[in-house]
Amino acid sequence: MAIDYKKELETAAKNMILVHEPDLLIKMIVRTIVQKIKVKHAGILLRDKEKNSYVLNVSGGPKGIRVPAGFARMDPDNPLIRFFTTKRLSSVMKNGAFFYSDGEKMIKNSRIPAELREIIRQSLYQMDIFDSVAGVPSYFQDSLLGVLLLGKKANGRNLRHREIDFLVALASDVAMAIRNAQLFKDLEQELIKKHNMFINTTVALAAAVDAKDHYTHGHINRVTNICMEIVAKLTQKDKVKFSDKFMENLHIASLLHDIGKIGIPEAILNKPGPLTDEERKIINGHTLIGVNILQPIKELETVIQGVKYHHERYDGAGYPEGLKGDAIPILAAIIAVADSYDAMTLDRPYRNGLSKNAAMEEIETQSGKQFHPMIVQAFSELYREGKI
Amino acid sequence: MAIDYKKELETAAKNMILVHEPDLLIKMIVRTIVQKIKVKHAGILLRDKEKNSYVLNVSGGPKGIRVPAGFARMDPDNPLIRFFTTKRLSSVMKNGAFFYSDGEKMIKNSRIPAELREIIRQSLYQMDIFDSVAGVPSYFQDSLLGVLLLGKKANGRNLRHREIDFLVALASDVAMAIRNAQLFKDLEQELIKKHNMFINTTVALAAAVDAKDHYTHGHINRVTNICMEIVAKLTQKDKVKFSDKFMENLHIASLLHDIGKIGIPEAILNKPGPLTDEERKIINGHTLIGVNILQPIKELETVIQGVKYHHERYDGAGYPEGLKGDAIPILAAIIAVADSYDAMTLDRPYRNGLSKNAAMEEIETQSGKQFHPMIVQAFSELYREGKI
Numbered sequence: 001m002a003i004d005y006k007k008e009l010e011t012a013a014k015n016m017i018l019v020h021e022p023d024l025l026i027k028m029i030v031r032t033i034v035q036k037i038k039v040k041h042a043g044i045l046l047r048d049k050e051k052n053s054y055v056l057n058v059s060g061g062p063k064g065i066r067v068p069a070g071f072a073r074m075d076p077d078n079p080l081i082r083f084f085t086t087k088r089l090s091s092v093m094k095n096g097a098f099f100y101s102d103g104e105k106m107i108k109n110s111r112i113p114a115e116l117r118e119i120i121r122q123s124l125y126q127m128d129i130f131d132s133v134a135g136v137p138s139y140f141q142d143s144l145l146g147v148l149l150l151g152k153k154a155n156g157r158n159l160r161h162r163e164i165d166f167l168v169a170l171a172s173d174v175a176m177a178i179r180n181a182q183l184f185k186d187l188e189q190e191l192i193k194k195h196n197m198f199i200n201t202t203v204a205l206a207a208a209v210d211a212k213d214h215y216t217h218g219h220i221n222r223v224t225n226i227c228m229e230i231v232a233k234l235t236q237k238d239k240v241k242f243s244d245k246f247m248e249n250l251h252i253a254s255l256l257h258d259i260g261k262i263g264i265p266e267a268i269l270n271k272p273g274p275l276t277d278e279e280r281k282i283i284n285g286h287t288l289i290g291v292n293i294l295q296p297i298k299e300l301e302t303v304i305q306g307v308k309y310h311h312e313r314y315d316g317a318g319y320p321e322g323l324k325g326d327a328i329p330i331l332a333a334i335i336a337v338a339d340s341y342d343a344m345t346l347d348r349p350y351r352n353g354l355s356k357n358a359a360m361e362e363i364e365t366q367s368g369k370q371f372h373p374m375i376v377q378a379f380s381e382l383y384r385e386g387k388i
Numbered sequence: 389m390a391i392d393y394k395k396e397l398e399t400a401a402k403n404m405i406l407v408h409e410p411d412l413l414i415k416m417i418v419r420t421i422v423q424k425i426k427v428k429h430a431g432i433l434l435r436d437k438e439k440n441s442y443v444l445n446v447s448g449g450p451k452g453i454r455v456p457a458g459f460a461r462m463d464p465d466n467p468l469i470r471f472f473t474t475k476r477l478s479s480v481m482k483n484g485a486f487f488y489s490d491g492e493k494m495i496k497n498s499r500i501p502a503e504l505r506e507i508i509r510q511s512l513y514q515m516d517i518f519d520s521v522a523g524v525p526s527y528f529q530d531s532l533l534g535v536l537l538l539g540k541k542a543n544g545r546n547l548r549h550r551e552i553d554f555l556v557a558l559a560s561d562v563a564m565a566i567r568n569a570q571l572f573k574d575l576e577q578e579l580i581k582k583h584n585m586f587i588n589t590t591v592a593l594a595a596a597v598d599a600k601d602h603y604t605h606g607h608i609n610r611v612t613n614i615c616m617e618i619v620a621k622l623t624q625k626d627k628v629k630f631s632d633k634f635m636e637n638l639h640i641a642s643l644l645h646d647i648g649k650i651g652i653p654e655a656i657l658n659k660p661g662p663l664t665d666e667e668r669k670i671i672n673g674h675t676l677i678g679v680n681i682l683q684p685i686k687e688l689e690t691v692i693q694g695v696k697y698h699h700e701r702y703d704g705a706g707y708p709e710g711l712k713g714d715a716i717p718i719l720a721a722i723i724a725v726a727d728s729y730d731a732m733t734l735d736r737p738y739r740n741g742l743s744k745n746a747a748m749e750e751i752e753t754q755s756g757k758q759f760h761p762m763i764v765q766a767f768s769e770l771y772r773e774g775k776i
Contacts, residue, residue: 017405017564020571176405180568183408187575191582197687198586205593208650208681262596266654293596299585 005166008036012170016177020184026057029174033148037163041151043130045074045081046178047144054081054146056130072130079122084137085144089116095161096168098135100127134159136167138175145175199251206255209262213269216258219342224254226338226379229387233378240330240374246302250331253306257335260290260307272349287311287320302331310335313370325372333372337363337379340370341388356388393554396424400558404565408572414445417562421536425551429539431518433462433469434566435532442469442534444518460518467510472525473532477504483549484556486523488515522547524555526563533563587639594643597650601657607730612642614726614767617775621766628718628762634690638719641694645723648678648695660737675699675708690719698723701758713760721760725751725767728758729776744776 012032019025026044033042045054056072074081083089083098094102103124107117127135127149136148148171153159159167203221210220227250234240242250261269264286268279275283290307294300309323309332316324318336328336344359354362360383367376382388400420407413414432421430433442444460462469471477471486482490491512495505515523515537524536536559541547547555591608598608615638622628630638649657652674656667663671678695682688697711697720704712706724716724732747742750748771755764770776 017568018571180405183406184572184575187572187579191575191579193687194579194582194586197685198582198589200685201586201682201688202589202593204681204685205590205647208647212650259593259596262600262650293592294589297585297588297592299581300589 005036005162008032008166012173016173017180019177020181020188022178022181022185023057025177025181029170033150033167033170037150037159037167038154039151040154041131043132043149044174045072045147045149047146048073049182052076054078054144056149074126078126079119080126080135080147081144082119083123084135084147086116086119089119090137093137095164096136096171097164098123098137099159100124100133101158103127134164134167136164136171138171138178140175140179145178146171148174199255202252202255206259209259212266213258213261216343216346219346220255220258222342223257223335223338224251226341226382226388227251227254227334229382230334230338230375230378233382234374237378246331249302250306250334252300253303253310253331254335254338256290256294256303257307257310257339258286258290259293260286260288262293263289274350284311284319302329305329306331306335308332310339312336314372315369318370328372330372330375333375337371337375340366341379360388393424393550396420396554400561404561405568407565408569408576410566410569410573411445413565413569417558421538421555421558425538425547425555426542427539428542429519431520431537432562433460433535433537435534436461440464442466442532444537462514466514467507468514468523468535469532470507471511472523472535474504474507477507478525481525483552484524484559485552486511486525487547488512488521489546491515522552522555524552524559526559526566528563528567533566534559536562587643590640590643594647597647600654601646601649604731604734607734608643608646610730611645611723611726612639614729614770614776615639615642615722617770618722618726618763618766621770622762625766634719637690638694638722640688641691641698641719642723642726644678644682644691645695645698645727646674646678647681648674648676650681651677662738672699672707690717693717694719694723696720698727700724702760703757706758716760718760718763721763725759725763728754729767748776 012029015028016025019028026046030042030044033039044057046057047053048055051073053076054074076082076085090098092102092106103120106112107121107124109117112120127133130149131151132149133152134150136150138145138147148167150159150167206220210216210218213219228247231242231247231250235242264283268275268282271279287308287310291304294304294307306329308320309328312318312321312323312328312332313336314325314328314333316322341359341363344362345353345356347353353359360380363371363376364380367373379388400417403416404413407416414434418430418432421427432445434445435441436443439461441464442462464470464473478486480490480494491508494500495509495512497505500508515521518537519539520537521540522538524538526533526535536555538547538555594608598604598606601607616635619630619635619638623630652671656663656670659667675696675698679692682692682695694717696708697716700706700709700711700716700720701724702713702716702721704710729747729751732750733741733744735741741747748768751759751764752768755761767776
């Protein structure tokens with residue numbers, strides 16, 4: 001049954017454009033070729049921009065992998081690469097492809113300069129290594145992006161004209177799709193890098209503020225870890241479905257929840273004795289100082305809720321606004337539990353910290369009073385699983 | 389002369405895949421159609437995901453703009469949109485396109501249910517508004533992404549079969565290319581957002597640390613602005629070509645240069661009198677405290693150079709390492725000038741700040757001693773231009 005190559009090509013091109021993972025894209029292409037052209041195997045030599053070389057990315061087919069992916073790496077002065085990058089040579093290709101059989105004729109043709117014939121001879125040697133009968137190059141803006149390498153057809157016949165047309169058109173689409181996918185991947189990596197830079201800087205600065213409070217060493221990191229565990233537990237129990245955005249906001253909010261302490265005088269923060277009511281009031285001000293610091297950052301709108309309300313109580317007796325029950329943003333309610341638990345376990349000059357177990361019991365006692373019952377339950381389970 | 393539509397299509401698709409600006413892409417497509425099919429005008433109705441409606445993005449042609457871009461906005465229940473999203477209706481399209489002339493026949497065909505004929509009648513009315521003779525829909529995963537609207541051919545004839553084939557295939561490529569471009573744009577915007585979030589948070593936290601030092605209010609922002617002006621001046625004078633990455637690093641480094649002050653006791657930082665040698669030594673420690681805070685962030689490797697060395701002197705008499713001349717990273721050398729200038733103009737309890745002019749003269753006096761001469765020169769010019 002004849003294959004409608006034009007249709008196949010359109011389908012292939014359409015699938016390609018939205019695949020933004022270069023490796024996956026290349027696998028799809030090789031599979032398409034092997035299935036449609038029924039060759040024993042096919043591979044793609046692809047330019048590695050950074051290392052200035054060409055790598056055999058995939059080489060598969062029904063006869064199994066011939067050359068392991070990534071195994072073969074060619075410099076730009078490899079004869080096979082030079083064949084496709086030398087205008088005088090690549091211009092003799094038929095219909096945009098280089099056939100092993102044509103190469104054999106060319107090296108016997110004395111009208112071709114000896115030096116070029118030598119490159120062709122060495123190119124054929126390279127094609128021997130990959131057991132290839134044809135190579136189809138992909139160019140992007142005059143530079144060689146890659147080469148499709150084809151094995152023999154399974155039925156032993158030569159490649160037909162329209163099969164070659166299909167492959168040449170496909171190779172050209174491949175070049176664009178791979179270029180597109182690479183640009184996409186670059187952008188995604190840039191985004192990950194920027195995200196890490198943001199989180200790491202926030203961690204570093206929050207830890208520096210944390211260090212001002214001599215008695216809470218490591219507090220920020222512990223609170224952040226507990227918060228993330230609580231969200232994971234709530235998600236696992238399927239009680240609440242949190243978005244990635246929520247997770248990110250909670251992560252940042254737990255890092256920054258005490259950032260307002262930067263505005264509290266050291267003398268009060270590190271007072272080696274119980275606080276007076278007046279001093280307690282000043283320390284409680286750290287939630288709103290934190291809000292003031294972060295207010296200008298419109299991307300942190302949700303994060304600020306966590307900073308502002310992490311000292312609210314479920315029964316409405318907290319600060320700064322006395323919010324009650326579900327009026328307290330869930331983000332802040334999670335931080336409240338994690339923050340209180342860690343604070344209770346810390347030694348202060350005027351009192352010893354509670355044991356982990358005693359702190360845990362106090363959290364449970366406060367379920368529905370100081371804390372949201374759903375969060376206390378998740379917290380209890382985590383504690384019993386030894387995750388806190 | 390006949391047009392090779394297959395080739396045109398391949399060229400168009402190839403150009404499309406690497407255009408990641410949706411608006412530009414749409415303009416290219418409309419231009420291609422108007423030129424190749426020689427219609428009087430063409431437009432694209434495109435889905436606006438956020439607003440759940442379809443917008444006429446471009447409507448141009450040799451006869452001039454018929455409907456201003458963005459002017460027409462259709463809800464999903466607009467009859468023309470419903471025509472393409474109702475399976476029973478869109479399935480009667482010939483070769484994937486809806487022709488005005490076919491619609492006229494359908495509304496007279498009593499075998500078509502009256503309610504569907506009513507939608508067709510209203511669709512034709514919509515096409516009248518746009519002076520269109522045909523509509524070609526683009527679908528992506530069963531949802532209507534957009535509709536190509538075509539005016540009459542310039543020569544008055546009907547659209548030919550292969551022209552319609554070309555348009556249908558193009559519309560399908562258009563759908564994928566626009567989807568690709570939108571994904572790209574989303575990612576780019578995400579990146580910009582993340583960058584702003586990072587910079588704004590750094591600004592906020594740096595300003596909060598800055599506020600601990602009662603006498604330097606607004607110092608961080610002024611230093612950052614002066615640093616960016618100096619770089620702009622150096623670039624303008626073509627003495628040094630700075631990369632975007634350098635600019636970003638300088639921006640972050642100037643924001644964070646004094647971050648180590650968070651580790652200096654408030655009593656010393658805000659001492660209302662001249663400092664003892666011992667206290668001076670402690671304050672000088674802020675450079676290395678800053679390095680310690682930022683050290684874990686590998687993306688800030690270059691930024692840390694600015695934090696570490698902004699108190700080095702060109703003559704080697706600075707701290708913490710006594711680096712000399714060009715051994716001082718240029719990033720740090722720029723911050724050094726901006727930081728010193730601003731510090732000199734500040735009032736302290738035990739001395740009045742210098743006038744701007746006196747501070748400027750002191751900077752010039754220190755050229756080649758405390759400061760890098762090239763940077764002093766740029767600074768002087770900026771000062772004389774009133775930019776500082």
